[in-house]
Amino acid sequence: MVTQYSVDTLDKFVGQKIKDPYQRVIGSLASLYSDIDGNVKAVEILFGDAYFKTISADRIIIQKDEVILLPEWKYSAMKVIERLERARRRAKALDDLYAKGEIARDAYEEFKGQVSKDLDALKKDANEAKEMIRKRIGELEDQVVEIEKAITALKMSYIAGEIGERGYKPAADILRQNKDRNFEEKNDAKRILDLIGKLETQNLDIDAVLKETAHSTAEIPANKGAEQPLVVELHDQPTAQSSSA
Secondary structure (H helix, E strand, O other): OOOOOEHHHHHHHOOOEEEOOOOOEEEEEEEEEEOOOOEEEEEEEEEOOOEEEEEEHHHEEEEOOEEEEOEHHHHHHHHHHHHHHHHHHHHHHHHHHHHOOOOOHHHHHHHHHHHHHHHHHHHHHHHHHHHHHHHHHHHHHHHHHHHHHHHHHHHHHHHOOOOOHHHHHHHHHHHHHHHHHHHHHHHHHHHHHHHHHHHHHOOOOHHHHHHHHOOOOOOOOOOOOOOOOOOOOOOOOOOEOOOOO
16 A cells, blocks of 8 residues: 655655654655656655655655654554555455365465465564564653653742743743653554554454554544544555654
């Protein structure tokens, strides 16, 4: 389900800000790398006015006239989920054909063995994706602790009269907003982690699971920080720097 963007589609975004799925501005779209047919293969992103990095075009999506960069952990998890889906579809199709007597046992055993090998190979990728997600969750939890410390110090200085309201309000808003967005990403990561675990161990209706989780990146919940329904934007395209570029 890869969406191939053309230069004509993305050229208007060059020089504009790029966000992650949690509405954090992570940098700017500096340049495009395309093939002779005008298909964009990679993009150059300036992260935080500090450094440039070439990112695969698979990690970007256009949403509401904005360019969104999927974080690396989420992009990797989506790829694993889609590959699990494909492997399980093949296994089911093979079993159905054999049950209906449409293929010989020798052919069934041969293809069944290949599907099993594919699923075994996926286990390594799934484990790597899960480890990446766990690492990101840990980073987000550390950030929340840091933000809470900053909020406490800010409130204390404000109440003590050391900081005026003019400085206090915008600073408090920035801290609260970033705390909420960290919670959004953490909730998203935990649910995707749980989903991968279930897909590995259970015979789920994958169509239903993907349909249920396909609204993730498309719409950021208004009630930030609360436990929100998940968001797995299965576009196979690209999410974000923010310590995971």
